[in-house]
Amino acid sequence: MRRSLILTVLSVAVAACSGGAGPATTTAEVTITTSTTTTVSSVATTTTVPVPQLRPCPPAPYRLDYLPEGIGADLAVLSVVEPDVWTSRGGTFTTFFGREDGTIAIALVRGTLPAVDWPGEKGVVEVDGTRAAVGPHPDGTWVMGWYNEPAERCDLYTMVFYAPWDPAEIEKVIQGMVRIPG
Numbered sequence: 001m002r003r004s005l006i007l008t009v010l011s012v013a014v015a016a017c018s019g020g021a022g023p024a025t026t027t028a029e030v031t032i033t034t035s036t037t038t039t040v041s042s043v044a045t046t047t048t049v050p051v052p053q054l055r056p057c058p059p060a061p062y063r064l065d066y067l068p069e070g071i072g073a074d075l076a077v078l079s080v081v082e083p084d085v086w087t088s089r090g091g092t093f094t095t096f097f098g099r100e101d102g103t104i105a106i107a108l109v110r111g112t113l114p115a116v117d118w119p120g121e122k123g124v125v126e127v128d129g130t131r132a133a134v135g136p137h138p139d140g141t142w143v144m145g146w147y148n149e150p151a152e153r154c155d156l157y158t159m160v161f162y163a164p165w166d167p168a169e170i171e172k173v174i175q176g177m178v179r180i181p182g
Contacts, residue, residue: 054091057111057154062128064108066176068169070100077102085115086143086160091153105165106173109158114145125171127157128179134170142170 076098081087087094092111099105122135125144132146142161149155161170 054111054153056091057093059093059095060108060110060157061180062108063178063180064097064106064173064176065178066172067097068173071097071105073097075100075102076104086141086158089115104162106162107158107160109160111154111156112158113147113156114143114158118143125174127174127177132157132174134174142167144174 073095076096078096080102081096081104087107087109089109089112092109094110095108096104097106097108116137118135118137120136120138122133125132125134127144127146130146130148132144134142134144137143140163142165144159144161145157147156159174161173
């Protein structure tokens with residue numbers, strides 16, 4: 001009898017562990033019979049299957065030939081950078097360009113298109129022969145999104161310009177982007 005109970009519980013556990021990609025709940029009834037009584041009990045098992053980690057994308061294959069005075073990749077203080085809606089996507093690689101005061105001026109993200117849509121007007125610009133959408137976002141940033149063929153995850157790009165920015169300077173930075181091998 002006890003062996004039958006153990007086999008039933010093990011079969012429920014095996015069935016629960018062999019489920020699909022998401023959390024699964026399995027309920028089974030176990031019947032225990034002795035010489036005088038019969039007891040019916042429900043056993044619920046929850047199995048959580050972890051989501052596989054995304055392979056990180058390599059750095060974006062772009063060089064910025066124009067940056068306004070006081071902005072550069074060596075000025076970003078990465079120890080104080082708080083991930084935000086633009087830079088916190090799993091599997092992405094972000095290159096930060098800082099200001100002389102240590103704040104972030106630009107985030108160039110490889111591995112995702114803009115994480116949120118922006119309701120304002122968007123313009124169309126060209127980044128090394130590829131069409132990109134760019135425009136102001138209500139949070140004060142300017143955002144540009146584009147992709148290169150074959151448009152797999154690491155072919156998706158977001159570039160965020162953190163306030164304050166003059167739109168003419170943003171245009172110069174975009175025009176000064178050059179794709180490099182990689």
